[in-house]
Amino acid sequence: MKKSKPLYETAVMQTLNQHVSVRSFKDKPVSDEMLNAALNAARRSPTSSNMQTYSIIVVRDQEMKKKLSVLAGGQRHVADCPVFIGFLADTNRVSVACQMHDQTLTDSLEMTLVSTVDATLVGMSVQTAVESFGLGAVMVGGMRNKPQAVADLLQFPSGVYMVFGMSLGWPTEDAVSGALKPRLPEPLVIHRELYSQDDPRPLIKEHDAELAVHYGNQNRNQHPAAWSGFIAKSLSSPSRSDLRPTLEGMGFRFD
Numbered sequence: 001m002k003k004s005k006p007l008y009e010t011a012v013m014q015t016l017n018q019h020v021s022v023r024s025f026k027d028k029p030v031s032d033e034m035l036n037a038a039l040n041a042a043r044r045s046p047t048s049s050n051m052q053t054y055s056i057i058v059v060r061d062q063e064m065k066k067k068l069s070v071l072a073g074g075q076r077h078v079a080d081c082p083v084f085i086g087f088l089a090d091t092n093r094v095s096v097a098c099q100m101h102d103q104t105l106t107d108s109l110e111m112t113l114v115s116t117v118d119a120t121l122v123g124m125s126v127q128t129a130v131e132s133f134g135l136g137a138v139m140v141g142g143m144r145n146k147p148q149a150v151a152d153l154l155q156f157p158s159g160v161y162m163v164f165g166m167s168l169g170w171p172t173e174d175a176v177s178g179a180l181k182p183r184l185p186e187p188l189v190i191h192r193e194l195y196s197q198d199d200p201r202p203l204i205k206e207h208d209a210e211l212a213v214h215y216g217n218q219n220r221n222q223h224p225a226a227w228s229g230f231i232a233k234s235l236s237s238p239s240r241s242d243l244r245p246t247l248e249g250m251g252f253r254f255d
């Protein structure tokens with residue numbers, strides 16, 4: 001008898017359900033044809049009011065990737081990947097469009113959020129598209145460590161910053177052979193009709209234990225409260241505290 005396909009098991013679902021961030025890559029090129037197919041499919045992503053306030057920058061040059069790797073805090077995969085992609089919030093082009101009609105773009109927090117969301121959506125679509133080809137990728141928020149230096153290096157005009165990057169390539173076997181990283185229990189993140197009033201602590205503890213086992217299996221020495229302990233440690237002191245004035249200097253507003 002023919003085995004029936006599990007319900008809702010589409011190619012997209014398979015790709016999403018197998019996602020794992022990949023940080024080590026084979027020495028094997030990614031063709032322009034394959035990359036362009038992913039980038040152009042991702043350009044079908046929805047965008048706020050059709051403003052398309054994002055840009056994508058593709059970097060293959062080894063010296064440039066090395067410099068970007070340093071700016072990302074020494075993340076080796078940025079230098080070692082065959083292709084690095086930057087996802088940029090870009091209000092420069094809409095500013096030009098305004099000028100074409102003798103108007104001036106009114107920068108605002110809303111424009112900052114819209115452009116950041118647009119860049120993020122297209123970045124997520126690229127990740128899904130490339131993973132569907134069997135490529136591996138990891139997003140690189142470390143590109144916000146030094147946004148002005150990244151902008152100078154890649155010659156961004158005013159009104160453009162890199163929201164995050166993506167190291168991309170063919171994954172090494174060990175990068176995709178392990179268990180998927182567990183996620184928070186569903187009731188903590190999916191609320192039905194009203195935001196849940198339940199105490200989140202028991203389920204957070206459950207996740208701490210599950211993640212500790214996951215890290216243990218990878219021989220990664222972790223705090224027993226693997227999730228909440230990490231969160232408490234990393235979020236209790238300010239991170240990138242100069243981000244706002246830096247982005248303001250680059251043409252983004254927060255009011």
Ligand SMILES: Cc1cc2nc3c(=O)[nH]c(=O)nc-3n(C[C@H](O)[C@H](O)[C@H](O)COP(=O)(O)O)c2cc1C
Pocket residue numbers: 019020021022023075138139140141142143164180181
């Ligand atoms: C916006 C964003 C920025 C990220 N930045 C980094 C980064 O700078 N370096 C890194 O190694 N991983 C980075 N990651 C990957 C996350 O650490 C990863 O998605 C998370 O730990 C879950 O693991 P998984 O994707 O393998 O399931 C980033 C992910 C996102 C969504």
